Amino acid sequence: MNEQAICILCEKNAEKAHIPGRHGYFIKCDICGEYFLASPEIFESSYTAMPREKRTMISSYTRDCFEHSKEPPQLEDSGYLKGIITDYENKTLDDKVKNLILYIRKRSPQYADSVLLEGEKDYPITYSLGPEGFTEILNNAIEQSLIKSIESGFELTEQGWKLGTELLERE
Numbered sequence: 001m002n003e004q005a006i007c008i009l010c011e012k013n014a015e016k017a018h019i020p021g022r023h024g025y026f027i028k029c030d031i032c033g034e035y036f037l038a039s040p041e042i043f044e045s046s047y048t049a050m051p052r053e054k055r056t057m058i059s060s061y062t063r064d065c066f067e068h069s070k071e072p073p074q075l076e077d078s079g080y081l082k083g084i085i086t087d088y089e090n091k092t093l094d095d096k097v098k099n100l101i102l103y104i105r106k107r108s109p110q111y112a113d114s115v116l117l118e119g120e121k122d123y124p125i126t127y128s129l130g131p132e133g134f135t136e137i138l139n140n141a142i143e144q145s146l147i148k149s150i151e152s153g154f155e156l157t158e159q160g161w162k163l164g165t166e167l168l169e170r171e
Contacts, residue, residue: 033066057088063124105164
């Protein structure tokens with residue numbers, strides 16, 4: 001049975017479920033994707049005490065796992081994620097744009113399909129700290145002629161479609 005909760009990473013509404021036979025709970029969040037918090041009474045406070053920008057990088061990691069159909073990560077002692085946080089903090093502009101293009105391509109079964117993007121919800125895809133960073137990456141992709149804004153959302157240009165397809169094939 002799912003119950004309402006607050007995500008320890010983004011502090012937004014999420015769903016929490018207890019999994020029989022496991023100590024902890026499973027979180028499903030529209031922003032962070034899905035993850036399992038092991039031993040919440042021990043580890044939850046270490047995440048909520050962590051600086052927001054560090055939690056945002058963990059959110060990018062959990063969302064990345066979710067978007068790439070990987071097993072939901074198990075969050076335990078926050079210290080074990082230091083390397084992941086550093087990796088996500090050091091993503092280049094090129095990494096950020098490519099992940100955005102890949103995200104759009106995955107949601108575009110055919111060329112010229114539009115995808116709705118919401119900065120408030122989708123900023124972890126671009127490894128951004130918030131919606132403003134997401135908008136900067138989105139605008140950069142538009143400036144590079146990889147995507148274009150249309151009435152129903154965003155669609156990949158021919159150049160963006162080719163790049164997105166290459167990225168999809170490498171996955």
